Amino acid sequence: MKLRETTIATEKIYEGQIITVRKDTVALPNGGKSLREIVEHPGGVAVVAIDENEMVYMVRQYRHAFGDVVMEIPAGKLDDGEEPNDCCVRELAEETGLSAGRYDYLGKFMLSPGFCKEWIHIYLARDLSIGKAHLDPDEFLEVIKVPLSQLVAMIMDNKLQDAKTVMGILKAWVMIREEK
Amino acid sequence: MKLRETTIATEKIYEGQIITVRKDTVALPNGGKSLREIVEHPGGVAVVAIDENEMVYMVRQYRHAFGDVVMEIPAGKLDDGEEPNDCCVRELAEETGLSAGRYDYLGKFMLSPGFCKEWIHIYLARDLSIGKAHLDPDEFLEVIKVPLSQLVAMIMDNKLQDAKTVMGILKAWVMIREEK
Numbered sequence: 001m002k003l004r005e006t007t008i009a010t011e012k013i014y015e016g017q018i019i020t021v022r023k024d025t026v027a028l029p030n031g032g033k034s035l036r037e038i039v040e041h042p043g044g045v046a047v048v049a050i051d052e053n054e055m056v057y058m059v060r061q062y063r064h065a066f067g068d069v070v071m072e073i074p075a076g077k078l079d080d081g082e083e084p085n086d087c088c089v090r091e092l093a094e095e096t097g098l099s100a101g102r103y104d105y106l107g108k109f110m111l112s113p114g115f116c117k118e119w120i121h122i123y124l125a126r127d128l129s130i131g132k133a134h135l136d137p138d139e140f141l142e143v144i145k146v147p148l149s150q151l152v153a154m155i156m157d158n159k160l161q162d163a164k165t166v167m168g169i170l171k172a173w174v175m176i177r178e179e180k
Numbered sequence: 181m182k183l184r185e186t187t188i189a190t191e192k193i194y195e196g197q198i199i200t201v202r203k204d205t206v207a208l209p210n211g212g213k214s215l216r217e218i219v220e221h222p223g224g225v226a227v228v229a230i231d232e233n234e235m236v237y238m239v240r241q242y243r244h245a246f247g248d249v250v251m252e253i254p255a256g257k258l259d260d261g262e263e264p265n266d267c268c269v270r271e272l273a274e275e276t277g278l279s280a281g282r283y284d285y286l287g288k289f290m291l292s293p294g295f296c297k298e299w300i301h302i303y304l305a306r307d308l309s310i311g312k313a314h315l316d317p318d319e320f321l322e323v324i325k326v327p328l329s330q331l332v333a334m335i336m337d338n339k340l341q342d343a344k345t346v347m348g349i350l351k352a353w354v355m356i357r358e359e360k
Contacts, residue, residue, distance in 0.1 A: 001322045003242040003249050013194050014201055016217045018295060021194055021201055026244060034318035036244045037196045039219055041295070062183040063293040064206060064216040069183050070293055077294075107338035109346060111291040112298060113243040113250055114257075115198060115221070120343075138214035142181045156354060158287035163300075163343040166289060170350040174336060 002029040005036075018042070018077070041118035045087040046075035046164040048106070048172040049098050049125040054148040056169070057096050057128075061141035071144075072162045073169070075120070084108075084121040092125060094134055096143050101127025106171045111163055122168045124175065148173060182209040185216075198222070198257070221298035225267040226255035226344040228286070228352040229278050229305040234328040236349070237276050237308075241321035251324075252342045253349070255300070264288075264301040272305060274314055276323050281307025286351045291343055302348045304355065328353060 005026040013021040020040040028034055049057040056073070063070045076091035078084065085103070092098050106122040135141065151169045154160045160169070185206040193201040200220040208214055229237040236253070243250045256271035258264065265283070272278050286302040315321065331349045334340045340349070 001320070003240065003320050003322065005242050005244055007244075013196075016193075016203065017215060019201075019217050019219065021199075021219075023196065024244065028318055029242075029320045032318065035197060037199050038245050039199065039201075039296075041292070044294075060183065062185050062209075063290075064185055064187075064204065065218050065293055065295060065297040066290060070290070072293070075294075105338070107335075107341065109341050109343050110243075110246060110250070111343045112221070112296065113245055113252070113342055114224075114255075115245060116219075116292065116296065117245040118292060138208055138212065140181070140183050140209045142183065152354075155287075156351065156358075158285070161287065161289050162293055163289050163291045163347060167343060167346045167350075170347075170354075171336065174332075174350075178336075 004029065008033065037115055039116045041116060042078050043119040043121070044075055044077045045084050045091055045121045045123065046073050046168055047088055047092045047123045047125050048073050048168040049092060049096065049100065049128060050148060050172065051128050055145040056148050056151055057098060058144050058146050059095055059141045060144060070162055071160065072165045075164060088121070088123045088125070093131065094136070095141060097131040097133040098125070099129050099131060100125035101129070104175070106168055106175070109164070109167060120164050122164060122171070124172045148176070184209065188213065217295055219296045221296060222258050223299040223301070224255055224257045225264050225271055225301045225303065226253050226348055227268055227272045227303050227305050228253050228348040229272055229276065229280065229308060230328060230352065231308050235325040236328050236331055237278060238324050238326050239275055239321045240324065250342055251340065252345045255344060268301070268303045268305070273311065274316070275321060277311040277313040278305070279309050279311060280305035281309070284355070286348055286355075289344070289347060300344050302344060302351070304352045328356070
């Protein structure tokens with residue numbers, strides 16, 4: 001079955017600090033036409049950082065899009081040309097002060113493929129050492145430690161709502177159980 | 181710890197067919213200022229539809245944002261004023277022809293809270309009956325059935341990359357195992 005679309009025309013709508021918005025006219029598989037609004041984002045990295053007692057470092061921060069404080073795993077945007085591995089080490093240190101002796105890759109994910117070109121890479125970080133956090137000037141967050149089992153229970157109770165957090169915690173939990 | 185930001189000014193950048201983009205100036209908890217680019221999206225619904233043999237109905241479709249065909253659980257946008265429950269029934273029927281005798285709510289999730297106001301509601305659909313699909317005029321997709329256990333293995337192998345699909349499949353898998 002033919003599924004692919006091809007771009008006939010593209011119009012740049014907005015080039016901002018973080019996102020770029022464009023509107024493409026595409027040819028559909030049946031020869032028809034349609035418009036596709038696309039948001040481009042540099043992508044980012046998120047980290048499930050877990051200590052030897054299966055406590056996970058979580059961050060609570062205000063998310064202006066939702067007007068609320070959200071509990072998430074530490075995460076941040078890729079800098080220009082930055083490798084995901086390097087971004088992971090940098091963001092974990094900036095937000096929590098932690099460094100890790102061991103990283104496992106939990107995969108890369110598209111968050112909203114219907115309109116948004118944004119990949120997020122998720123890592124599991126273990127063998128943790130504690131240093132000092134150093135946040136960006138416009139970043140305010142609170143670091144808390146929560147048992148992995150409690151986070152899984154919160155997910156099953158619909159009490160954790162951030163996608164990267166849900167994916168990272170559930171994948172980490174399955175992986176750690178399979179290792180035992 | 182003070183985490184909240186308050187909006188000082190807002191500027192509409194783009195009002196499109198599906199997304200709206202605005203740029204807000206916010207007051208930070210320390211009294212400083214920052215810009216927040218926000219994309220608003222109507223939100224949507226996704227469905228893990230699973231038959232009595234633990235086969236899951238998946239859709240393969242072209243995603244223009246990534247220029248690739250992606251395997252996902254059936255999903256779609258909320259119409260104006262539509263309830264998530266109704267959207268779930270409608271989208272499952274449109275994309276796969278299925279109707280379900282039983283729905284369980286798997287939660288609502290924020291996909292990219294750093295800049296995007298979009299909720300996705302995920303359901304588990306069981307006791308399935310098969311009818312005829314009826315797609316939107318600009319929608320082309322292929323429906324396939326994949327064993328739940330194989331989808332979980334693909335997620336652990338980093339071979340499924342769509343966030344709603346990863347969250348829905350893992351939550352459904354844990355829930356079904358807990359019921360047994």
